[in-house]
């Protein structure tokens with residue numbers, strides 16, 4: 719099997735964005751739609767902008783794996799998974815195409831409206847599994863799909879610890895404690911840094927503040 723039924727008390731609250739990380743669309747499509755592959759997603763968007771609906775969003779797809787966000791565990795229970803065709807860091811990380819962004823924007827808008835998903839709940843695989851995942855990665859620009867994940871965080875507080883910033887971003891306590899470096903790397907991908915490492919310097923802190931808070 720590569721999907722299951724959603725439990726009645728576990729409703730869709732999130733959209734998780736991924737990249738396929740495979741050499742081509744054909745192999746990604748084959749893997750994600752194969753019943754015994756152990757992985758699946760609801761939607762796959764090709765580089766040419768075609769949206770493949772692989773699984774009904776009312777069913778639970780297996781795309782997130784071991785994951786946490788804020789105080790929620792196992793995000794598959796609460797999410798819709800969208801895979802973007804991209805070879806990923808392993809096989810030659812491509813720029814996402816403008817047609818891909820256009821299709822993702824339409825799909826996100828549709829899903830947000832139909833499942834009443836908050837803008838701040840459109841998140842990345844690297845956010846919910848920072849110790850294992852890089853996708854969609856630093857080339858992904860969420861502004862291009864008209865989503866502002868952090869617009870509700872209004873108060874600008876001075877001198878917040880890095881742990882507190884990571885918590886406000888949304889990482890679970892477990893990941894902050896156990897995989898803080900990986901969380902920092904995930905934030906750098908979110909900030910679309912060209913050079914990705916776990917170093918904390920003044921520029922990073924400033925960029926992190928600006929990401930989370932209104933100026």
Ligand SMILES: [Zn+2]
Nearest residue numbers: 736737843853
């Ligand atoms: Zn992923």
